Amino acid sequence: MKKGIFRKFLSLCTAGALTAGLVVTASAAPDTMTRGEMAALLVESAGLSGQLAEYQAKPSAFSDVAENSIYEGAINLVYAKGLMSGTSGDTFSPNAAATQVEAAAILLRYADVPNGVLTAWPASYNTAVSSTGLTQGVEYSPNSAVNKTVFVQMMSNAKAMEGKPFIGISWKSNTQDYAAFATVIRAAGGVAVELPQITSSAVEYDSSNKVTSAYLEESGMLKQAYADQIKAKNFANTNVAQVMAEVDGVFFTGGEDISPSLFAEPQKEANHGEEINATRDISDYTLMAYCIQQDIPSFAACRGMQMMSIVSGADFIQDIPDYFAAQGAEYNDLHRMPADAPNRDYARHDVDIIDKDSLLYDVVNADVLKNVSSWHHQAVKSVEGTGLTVTAKTTLNGVDIIEAVENKDKTFCVGVQFHPENDCSLVFYQGKEAPCDFDTCLTFFENLVAYASEKPVIGISWGGDPVDYTDIQDIIREAGGVVTHLPQITRYEQAVSALKSVDGIVVTGGEDINPDLYGDEHSPLLEDNTEYRDIRDTSDYNLIQAAVQTDEPMLAICRGMQMLNVVCGGGLIQDLPTYLGKDDSYRVHRNKPDWARHDITVTDTDSLLYSIVGGTSLADVASWHHQVANPRRVGQGLTVVAYGPDEVIEALEYQANDFTLGVQFHPEADALDHDAYMDFFEALLAHAS
Structure with a gap:
């Protein structure tokens, strides 16, 4: 089933399940x-x-x-x-x-919901039952008596949390309603928990746990002396470690302006009197700093991205209209509808993805994300000198506004200035249509959940536009992995460094390989003989060499298998029809218009390939190539484990390693439709784990 169709089906099933749950509750035994x-x-x-x-x-x-x-x-x-x-x-x-709240408390403990979420009785339990989904299908009334039907339903919900990561939603206020966000996180495969407030002994709080006025400027901004103490990131003076115990990832939400006293270079308040919430500033700043230091997977939207940038030391714009005016440029409310707009809602605009070697590009898989939800008048001005990289922007009348940042040294530390959670909420919580592609918006949260659950991260080799590898990307996710696109590799040391960020790799098909790499003269039948081919040769050669030498789990497909043979000192047949002396059956269209089809025979029953295929033959593999490993020049350390028609080499293994497999055919062509081909990717993930 196609991914987008599946999610639309899932959203309908979710609504149906909620309705069915209410029916069960209504008919429950008294x-x-x-x-x-x-x-x-x-x-x-x-x-x-x-x-x-x-x-x-x-x-x-x-x-x-x-x-x-x-x-x-x-x-x-x-x-x-x-x-x-x-x-x-x-x-x-x-x-x-x-009572129901007593049952909820017991079952939340059974589900190992982090203790930091359950610190206050009973309020935090009542919040947690909603955000975690413990009471789905139950008309929850805390002080009402619990009966067996309700308890069994809640127990079923608790069991459904097993094996899923706990994703914290950053605290906003003691009266926050994040039910929509919790629904999105659950749709992405996580267990949502609303985090309690992070407090600091650097300030005092009143009876409602708000920072007292003695620590604030008239605008509500945190006074500089106390802001400096928060910026010192002395976590021992806070409850952040307790709150974050057993939390696997965090979603940072949007909201009020941030105290300019927390900027790396403090500024005077110049936001035209818009609300500043210093109590929340302390909570968010401390939580963000802790997540970055502890490398806790984090996804931050709008104010969340701004806080990620401020904690990292970025320069900041307090008001976008003022920023445009200072540069003599006209501004047309691109990022936020004016206050007097009828039916005021999120502004909508497109975002340009400017870094293809980014986690953001892995999510969007395109150069532009259209119609994002936008509501902000502040922005990040520059991340120069920080650990952040700008990955997206918008440009209006020659003025750039940063739309996304990430810390590439961390597992998953991504911030976006827009609101993908809003478009997800429209679909999964409100049952409406979303102007922005909700499939992409949900993928932000799926990646957060995946990294938080420590799923294996599989890198796809660099080879031009990642859009070309959408099938492989979807297959890896379907198999239970996380996808990232590896950068262009220019030297061996860079390849070794890149491999440290992944648990396994897929090397993809593509152009002919330069014969200079294996010491042959150039055949006139070479294809794609371009400068770009040589750039990719360098990238693939270094990546495969590093993967072989570091025993990185690797599935090398078509050109990837050919390069594996070359890296190990082998050679290639430059044109298979010429070598065979007959028409090329490896690119003849038989069953489908886009692939040749033929059978392969597995010749080594002790091989990885045999364990994947489960036998000695695999029928109708997808094939598209005119080059192949030379049987008289098989690379050192490699074992031929399968042949196709006319004894053409179809698979090589470096059997001294745990999982180094090259296949000449294309399992990705059929993996989403046939388990026999999905097994190749599941085997890679199993070894990567």
Whole structure:
């Protein structure tokens, strides 16, 4: 199923599932559960029944639970596991009616929701049940009694969290409503948790946990002396480590202007009196600085990107209209609709992706992202001297505004000035259409989730426009990996460095290889004999050489297999029809208009290829080539493991390594439709893991 179609189908299923859940709730049995019954059902549902006898034999942990009583073993067990506690002193109250919030607290612990999210009783539990999806299909009422039907549904939701990363949503206020953002994160495959406020001992807070006025300027900006203490990033004076314990990634949201006193070069407030929230500034600045230092995967939108840049030391624009005016350029509210606009909503404009060797390009997979949601009057002016790279911009009347940045030294540290979460929310939360491609917008969150879950990162070799490799990109994601496009490699040391950022690589097909690399004269039948070919030869040669020598898991396809043979000292047949003395069956169209088709025979039953194929033959592989590894010049250390018709070499392995496989055919042509070809990529990912 095509990715975009699948997601549209998924959004409809999500809406249907919510409706079905309400039906289940409406017809649920009215009987309620006691605490003892809930303990027993939890043991059963959690698969802990095998431990019951052991804990039944232990002395009762509570004075009001009789020895050898029906629920003693279950109560002892859930208490020992830290899932349920007593009610007061040494009592458990086994016959007391259990409430929904009590069930929620137990199941959130069972699901290992980070403790930092569960610090306050019961408010944070009530927030967490919504953001994590624990109460999907349940009409949640915290103080109402819980019955078996509701508990079983909640338990099912808790089990659905297993193996998924916890994605924190940055704190905005104690009254925030991030239900839409949580829905987007769940659609991307993560478990959303709304993070509590990050506080600092550098300032004092009032009864509502807001920074007191003594620490603020009249504008609401944090006074410089206290801003400097926050900028010192003394995390020991904050609760950030506690909040972030077991959180795997963070989404930083949009919002108010940031205190100019937090800039690397502090400025006076010049934002025309728009709201500044110093309480949130402290929380966001500290959280962002911590995530960057600890290399916690982070995706930041609008204010979030601005905070990422400010923490990194960027120069800043406090008001875009003023910035245009200072340069004598006309501004037309491109980035935010004016306050008096009828039906005021997000402004819409296109964003130019200017760095193809970026995580942003991996997401967008195009030079332009059209119709982004935009709502801001501030922007990053320059990231010179920081660890950030500008990856996107917009240009109006000769004036550039930075639209995306990333820290390439980190696992996933990406900021965008626009709001992809808004377009995702329109589709997944509100059931509407989105002007910006919601498939791409969701991919931002899918990549955040993927990097946070430590899925294997697979690099696709440089070879021109990454759009050419959309199929491979989709295949890797479908197989459970994360995609990144490797840069052009100009020297061996650069290749070694690039490989440190990935867990495995795919080397793709393409042009003929320069015969100078394997010491042959140039045939007049060479194709694509251009300067670009030599640039790519250099890139692929260094990358493959480094991958072989560092034992990096590698799947080399078509030209990639040919270059693997060359790197290992082998040679190529420059034109297969000439070599065979007959028409080329490797590019003849038979079953499909775009590929030749033929069978291959696996000749080495101890090979990687044999384990992938599961036998000695593979029928109708996709083929498109007129060159091939020379059977009389197979590279040192390589083993031929498969042949096609006329004993043409179809696969090579460097068997001294864990996974170095070259195939002359194109498994990516069929992988999305046939498991036999998806198995090649799943095998790569398995070894990359």
